[in-house]
Amino acid sequence: MIASLKGRAAKANLLDRIDARVTSVETLGIADLEGKVDFTLAFAMVHEFPDARLFFAEVARASKQNARVLLAEPRGHVRDERFAAELAAAAATGLSMAERPAIKRSQVALLFKK
Numbered sequence: 001m002i003a004s005l006k007g008r009a010a011k012a013n014l015l016d017r018i019d020a021r022v023t024s025v026e027t028l029g030i031a032d033l034e035g036k037v038d039f040t041l042a043f044a045m046v047h048e049f050p051d052a053r054l055f056f057a058e059v060a061r062a063s064k065q066n067a068r069v070l071l072a073e074p075r076g077h078v079r080d081e082r083f084a085a086e087l088a089a090a091a092a093t094g095l096s097m098a099e100r101p102a103i104k105r106s107q108v109a110l111l112f113k114k
Helices: 002-011 052-062 080-092
Strands: 037-043 063-074 095-099 106-113
Touching: 037 052, 052 063, 052 080, 052 095, 063 080, 063 095, 080 095, 080 106
Parallel strands: 037 063
Antiparallel strands: 063 106, 095 106
16 A cells, blocks of 8 residues: 555655655654654544544644644544544644535544644
8 A cells, every 4th residue: 555655656756745654553653753744634544543632642743833734534434522522632732723624525624733
């Protein structure tokens, strides 16, 4: 999967802008990116982490000031209460709501680091 993604990124001349990693339930493995990330896409995956707060804490540490995080969860799989809990976990790590854009069949929030 990673090799395929990197191959497509290289073909599109985007390899220097995308960093795909395989993670574990304990960590995203991004400590080396502290304060370097402009944008994080968390699409249909935060609900898979045992602790959303740990996920958002790592993302917040890796993010630059005013970086954006697009959180999208599948509406049929992640109920309103669970999504609200994810937003609360993000807020507890310093990520604030910027807006609630629409993505079909998804619950979505665009967050930013203060």
